[in-house]
Amino acid sequence: MSHSIEVLVVGGGLGGLTTALSLRQRGLQVTVLEAANELGEVGAGIQTAPNASRILMGLGLLPQMEAIHTQPEDQVRRRWKDGSIVASKPLGREVQADYGAPYWHYHRADLHALLLAACLAPERPGPVVEFATGCRVTDLDQSDPARPTAVTDAGRRFTADVVVGADGIRSKVRDLVGAPDTLVFSGEMAYRVLIPGKRIADDPATRFLLDRFHSTIWYGPDRHLVHYFIRGGQYLNVVAIVPCSPEIEQTWSGPVPVSELVAAYPGWDDRVTAMLSKAEDNVSAWAMSYRRRDPRWVYGRVALLGDACHAMLPYQAQGASQAMEDAAVLAEELGAVTHAGIDGALARYVARRAKHAGMVQDASLENMRFYHLPDGPEQQARDSTLQEFNGESDVSYDWLWRGTPLDDPDLVPFDYEFRR
Numbered sequence: 001m002s003h004s005i006e007v008l009v010v011g012g013g014l015g016g017l018t019t020a021l022s023l024r025q026r027g028l029q030v031t032v033l034e035a036a037n038e039l040g041e042v043g044a045g046i047q048t049a050p051n052a053s054r055i056l057m058g059l060g061l062l063p064q065m066e067a068i069h070t071q072p073e074d075q076v077r078r079r080w081k082d083g084s085i086v087a088s089k090p091l092g093r094e095v096q097a098d099y100g101a102p103y104w105h106y107h108r109a110d111l112h113a114l115l116l117a118a119c120l121a122p123e124r125p126g127p128v129v130e131f132a133t134g135c136r137v138t139d140l141d142q143s144d145p146a147r148p149t150a151v152t153d154a155g156r157r158f159t160a161d162v163v164v165g166a167d168g169i170r171s172k173v174r175d176l177v178g179a180p181d182t183l184v185f186s187g188e189m190a191y192r193v194l195i196p197g198k199r200i201a202d203d204p205a206t207r208f209l210l211d212r213f214h215s216t217i218w219y220g221p222d223r224h225l226v227h228y229f230i231r232g233g234q235y236l237n238v239v240a241i242v243p244c245s246p247e248i249e250q251t252w253s254g255p256v257p258v259s260e261l262v263a264a265y266p267g268w269d270d271r272v273t274a275m276l277s278k279a280e281d282n283v284s285a286w287a288m289s290y291r292r293r294d295p296r297w298v299y300g301r302v303a304l305l306g307d308a309c310h311a312m313l314p315y316q317a318q319g320a321s322q323a324m325e326d327a328a329v330l331a332e333e334l335g336a337v338t339h340a341g342i343d344g345a346l347a348r349y350v351a352r353r354a355k356h357a358g359m360v361q362d363a364s365l366e367n368m369r370f371y372h373l374p375d376g377p378e379q380q381a382r383d384s385t386l387q388e389f390n391g392e393s394d395v396s397y398d399w400l401w402r403g404t405p406l407d408d409p410d411l412v413p414f415d416y417e418f419r420r
């Protein structure tokens, strides 16, 4: 199908690329403007629950996903002090059978490269996506309301029928349209590191982690820890959430020594110390911020998407996944109209997505307290809730993993032959 609507996507992260590809698939002409000189992602892992996997499968990416995924066989929740298992639930075939899509882990760079390759592949349906890197958008010209123009720091002008601000948590597009300041610093920070799987395998104290791949969360007073393998065990991806240090509160992110990461978990199960001390010299710390709920995502022909409008704490592992849901819905809406229908399509995009994403934002924020309870009656009640494995806060996994309903007739349920 060919389509004459042109879209500019500002930001080539996971949200921007999924949007570009989804629009391309519907026949729209897309140009992505990216501030960085090279497109890419940070060296870390990412989890996609069925709601996100379903979007990627709908883009015809299953063979490529199979080539780069790691299958966690269970979700395991442990107590900080002795590592005892509070709850465990299969994430493999059972999830695929229930939700028609898998719960998989990836290296972010692999997932990003997969999307980029699909945007550029000449043989895929729709017009090949165009990219302009080294293009930081610094201004918007909406003097022609039907044809907004994004202006870059070098003065280049790009005009289209719709501009999508997919430029992340500190979105410039958001500022330029005059959206309210909804950014909140959480007071916490995340240490992020990839630990070579071989180092984990070589130590009898940590080798158990490779026996069966899990997505693991350790819960403790005022901090938690998430880890899972990516690239079939090549790396253990670790996200360690703790109260923010004054240094990182000043700089927002930066490298930290391994010793600082290890020292952040005093008195925790010995296996935590053994695991974290295997990190090499690549630990970074990131101050954690989020956005308050924001029902207005569209300003004329400029629409916000992903972290630009619903940045959330990563305590549901859903930020990128929600951006992918935005992409699918935006493409359904814009793909179904001609120029005359653009405003209605953008309004329906917000109507279908803003409340849903807002609920995930709120649930992720609730988890900050829920995850970090001191030992006592509240923690015991929480652990009982966790055993039910139907979500942690007000939203259930069932609701979350089914995702925003899509109209896409090409979506087929998925049942995967069980392998890593």
Ligand SMILES: Cc1cc2nc3c(=O)[nH]c(=O)nc-3n(C[C@H](O)[C@H](O)[C@H](O)COP(=O)(O)OP(=O)(O)OC[C@H]3O[C@@H](n4cnc5c(N)ncnc54)[C@H](O)[C@@H]3O)c2cc1C
Residues within 6 Å of the ligand: 010, 011, 012, 013, 014, 015, 016, 033, 034, 035, 036, 045, 046, 047, 048, 135, 136, 137, 138, 166, 167, 168, 169, 171, 172, 173, 190, 192, 239, 286, 305, 306, 307, 308, 312, 314, 317, 318, 319, 320, 321, 322, 323
């Ligand atoms: C520790 C941690 C763990 C997480 N784990 C998960 C997980 O397991 N699963 C999950 O779904 N989500 C997870 N998330 C959330 C996820 O990483 C984000 O929600 C997601 O990457 C946001 O994608 P985005 O495309 O909206 O923004 P971004 O990834 O921030 O991309 C924005 C892009 O815009 C570009 N840009 C910025 N300004 C401009 C400008 N002015 N002009 C042009 N380009 C610009 C940037 O260079 C960047 O490439 C996690 C987050 C953290 C911090």
